[in-house]
Amino acid sequence: MLKEKGISLSPRVYFITVLSYMALGLFSSLIMGLILKTIGEGLLTRGIEATMLVTVGEQAIALTGPAIGVAVAFALEAPPLILFAAVVVGAFGYEAGGPAGSYIAALLATEFGKLFSKTTRLDIIVTPLVTLLIGFFSGKYIGSWIGTLMTDLGEVIRWGTEREPLLMGIFVATVMGLALTAPISSAALGIMLGLDGLAAGAATIGCAAQMIGFGVISYRDNGIGGLIAQGVGTSMLQVGNIIRNPWTIIPPTLAGALLAPFATVLFSLESNPAGSGMGTSGLVGPLMVLKTMGFTTEYYLAVGILCFVAPAIISYLIYRVLYRYGRIKGGDLKIDY
Incomplete structure (x- = not known):
């Protein structure tokens, strides 16, 4: 029935x-x-x-x-x-x-x-x-x-990130980044949790690293179209490839984990629930960080480096190491879009 x-x-x-x-x-x-x-x-x-x-x-x-x-x-x-x-x-x-x-x-x-x-x-x-x-x-x-x-759960995460910005920043960035690439909605998760403050800032960095990272390391397989589709669209396009070769998830995830402390400890970047799980999709994540922190030269630079430049460089370097040792091969990141 x-x-x-x-x-x-x-x-x-x-x-x-x-x-x-x-x-x-x-x-x-x-x-x-x-x-x-x-x-x-x-x-x-x-x-x-x-x-x-x-x-x-x-x-x-x-x-x-x-x-x-x-x-x-x-x-x-x-x-x-x-x-x-x-x-x-x-x-x-x-x-x-x-x-x-x-x-x-x-x-x-x-x-x-x-x-x-x-x-x-x-x-x-x-x-x-x-x-x-x-x-x-x-x-x-x-x-x-x-x-x-x-x-309440979101409040606990926010409270923990404020008191332990280094470790909690890494944790939040990693979990939200993986959620963004997985076939679930990190955007819905961030909004339902009400993530804000430093926790939302860390989540934004983790999500941005997934999108920019995958766009860059898969450029050889997907070209400029794939870079745009993943960089301002969604890294969820890589789910099938990740299942076939789990090593492919490592470069962008490590990039997000490494950059999160810079966001939470060095720049004290904050955001709001709407931007916490969006990453660079439609540039919403960076825009919401700027809306929260202020549209100043300092934060333009911080967002540009942490959301775009650094994830691209770090992801690519880690990818090259894995590629050299045969963990990732040509065609492993090819997507149909």
Whole structure:
């Protein structure tokens, strides 16, 4: 019966596919809104009229919950009535438990809504009614608890990074960097955890190292197109190659781990949740660091070195060593894009 209703109960679907679509919802609302608002505010300080950009950005940020709701429902291939109701459910969940609350509320509401979809002649009433009610109660009583738990965990990570910036910086950069390249959403993870401060700065460096590192070390196999696709797109394109040859993950991961202390100890770089798991994708990570720290020459240089130049050089040097000893061979990093 569950299969007929399109309900898989698969952890892979719920924690990989759905989180990936949730990240798209976040990018289309919260992250893009922050980018537009930041650009607009920057132009206003220079006397350039950009109120519209600020307004659009604020509206996009305000609709983060609905965007998550519809993204989750779309990932679960929800029927139209459930998909449209998920817009409201996402708002319920976001109000109760933030991004994690939206995710839980939309996921449970969608799956329960499928059970009732097209089972009666009153489908147009029953299906959205069930979806809305399940979404409201799951958001209020489950999503809020999950949201608080994720926020508390993020607070522990932030607290630990502030007190032990060297070791925790390395840990956060490594874990978030690996999450970015793995088939899960580091962007959704960073936002649900509410990573900010030094922890978000370290996460940004780790994620940037993965993207820039893979783009550079695979240049021989993929050319300029691969460099751009990975450097400002996603290093997730390398997942298949990593599974075939795990040595390929080492250069960018070590680069992120080596650079994290420079970010947390030397420059004390901070960021916000929206930028923590994005790396250089769309240049969101560097932009959010600058938004947090200030658009000054010092931080432009720090971001340029730690997010772009240093990861490229270190990743390439480590790659050459592994290539020399035959751990990585020509064609091991070739991608289809």
